[in-house]
Amino acid sequence: MQHQIIGDDIQAVVLALNPGEAVRAEAGAMLYMTDSIEMNTTVGTGGEGGMMGALMSGLKRAVSGDSFFITTFTAQGQSGQVAFAGPYPGKIMPMHLNETGTLLCQRDSYLCSDTQVDVSIGFTRKFGAGFFGGEGFILQKLSGSGTAYIHSGGGILPYDLAAGQSLRVDTGCLVAMTESIDYDIQMARGVKNMLFGGEGLFFAHLKGPGRVWLQILPFSRLANRIIAAGSLGGAEQSRGVGGLGGNLLGGLISGE
Numbered sequence: 001m002q003h004q005i006i007g008d009d010i011q012a013v014v015l016a017l018n019p020g021e022a023v024r025a026e027a028g029a030m031l032y033m034t035d036s037i038e039m040n041t042t043v044g045t046g047g048e049g050g051m052m053g054a055l056m057s058g059l060k061r062a063v064s065g066d067s068f069f070i071t072t073f074t075a076q077g078q079s080g081q082v083a084f085a086g087p088y089p090g091k092i093m094p095m096h097l098n099e100t101g102t103l104l105c106q107r108d109s110y111l112c113s114d115t116q117v118d119v120s121i122g123f124t125r126k127f128g129a130g131f132f133g134g135e136g137f138i139l140q141k142l143s144g145s146g147t148a149y150i151h152s153g154g155g156i157l158p159y160d161l162a163a164g165q166s167l168r169v170d171t172g173c174l175v176a177m178t179e180s181i182d183y184d185i186q187m188a189r190g191v192k193n194m195l196f197g198g199e200g201l202f203f204a205h206l207k208g209p210g211r212v213w214l215q216i217l218p219f220s221r222l223a224n225r226i227i228a229a230g231s232l233g234g235a236e237q238s239r240g241v242g243g244l245g246g247n248l249l250g251g252l253i254s255g256e
Contacts, residue, residue, distance in 0.1 A: 001015055001016065001017055001018070001021050001023065001114055001147075002015070002016045003015050003016070003094060003147075003149070004016075005092050005094075009089050009090075009154075010085075010086075010089045010090075011085070011086065011090070011091055011092045011151075012031050012083050012084065012085040012086075012092070013083065013084055013085075013092050013094075013111070013112070013149050014081055014082075014083040015081065015082050015083070015084075015112075016079065016080075016081055017037070017073070017074075017075035017079060017080050017081070017082065018075060018079055019036075019075050019076070019077060019078055019079060020074070020075065021074070021075050021114075022072050022073060022074040022075070022114070022115050023072070023073050023082060023112055023113065023114055023115070024070055024071065024072050024073075024112060024113055024114075024115060024117075024119075025070075025071050025073065025084050025111065025112035025113075026070070026071075026110060026111065026112070027041065027070070027071055028087075029084045029085065029086075029087075029111055029112060030071070030073070030082065030083070030084055031083040031084055031085045032081075032082070032083050033073060033080065033081065033082040033083070034080040034081045034082070035080070036075050036076055036077055036078045036079065036080035037073050037074065037075060037076070037080040037081070037082050038073070038074050038075075038076045039071060039072070039073055040071070040072045040074070041070070041071045041072075042070060042071075042072070070119075072115075084111055084112045084149070086111060086151035087151075088153060088219050088222070089153070089154070089217075089222075090151055090152045090153045090154055090155075090215065090217070090219075091151070091152055091154070091155050091156045092111060092149055092150070092151050093149070093150055093152070093156050093213070094147050094148075094149055095142065095147065095148045095149070095150055095176070096147050097116075097117060097142060097143065097144055097145055097146060097147070097148065098145045098146075100178055100211070101178055101179060101180075102141065102142065102143040102178070102179040103141070103142045103143075103148075103176050103177070103178060103179070104122045104139045104140070104141055104142075104176065104177055104178075104179060104181075104183075105139060105140040105141075105142060105150055105175065105176040106139065106140070106174060106175050106176070107139070107140060108140075109140065109150045109151055109152060109175050109176065110140055110142065110148065110150060110151075111148075111149045111150060111151045112148070112149050113142070113146060113147060113148035113149065114146040114147055114148075115146065116144045116145050116146025116147075117142055117143070117144040117146040117147070117148045118142070118143050118144045119140060119141070119142060119148075120140075120141045120143070121139070121140065121141060122139045122140065122141030122179075150175065150176055150213075152175040152213070152215035152216075153215045153216070153217045153218045153219045153221075153222060154215055154216035154217025154218075155215075155216040155217075156175065156213055156214070156215060156216070157213070157214040157215075157216060158211060158212070158213050158214075159211065159212050159213075159214060160208075160210075160211050161181065161206065161207065161208025161209060161210055161211070161212065162208050162209055163208055163209040164207070164208065164209075165207070165208045165209075166205060166206060166207045166208070167205075167206045167207075167212070168186060168203040168204070168205055168206075169203060169204045169206060169212070169214060170203065170204070170218075171185070171202060171203065171204045172218035172220050172221060173214045173215055173216070173218055174204050174206070174212065174214060174215075175213050175214060175215040176212070176213040177206065177210060177211070177212040177213070178210040178211050178212075179210075180208075180209055180210040181206050181207065181208065181210040181211075181212060182206070182207040182208075183204065183205075183206060184204075184205045184207075185202050185203070185204060185205060186202065186203050186205040187202055187203075
């Protein structure tokens, strides 16, 4: 399977499949597929041990922020192409698990993968990280030996941490990390920083060894700015309409 990532700030990944090759993706991520690609939507991947195992696998994915169903795209008879795109502006990055090992990702960052990747749930190891870490108790766990494609808001910034080295990160900016990273939450220092710093009350405290991937523009931050701009525009529009009404009324009273 070969891939090509196209686009700049809004990206898609195009996968070229040989006959018999398959790729899995979250429901709704597909952009296009050629005639030789057959799509099959199920609740499991076929290796969970019967219907109950497949249902449990679907429930685990749903709890981790992924879709309950998983869709498999297979090239039947001849080569074909299938493409996937993220749900909001950002970057797509291939993650080769035979190089990185098992990854823990933020909810809904998983886009697609080959059939050698298992998508499940991974609980944060510390109680405070579960409550205040921004991603909750449950993260997505990507394991196996294949290639997965993850999507982030804005660009992706990788950062390597040596043994004992630590990094404080805005909780919404953490998109993925290797399983060797020790993940906890720290409260911002100083009352003024907590109340007026604009970064929230807590930081994600990451301790090496391992690698982390940070997203430069989390979708939640972008959505907050859009909502704020919409509210401001509505208020300005209301003031404009009110001012127009006042001017009309004043003109009628004055006889102009």
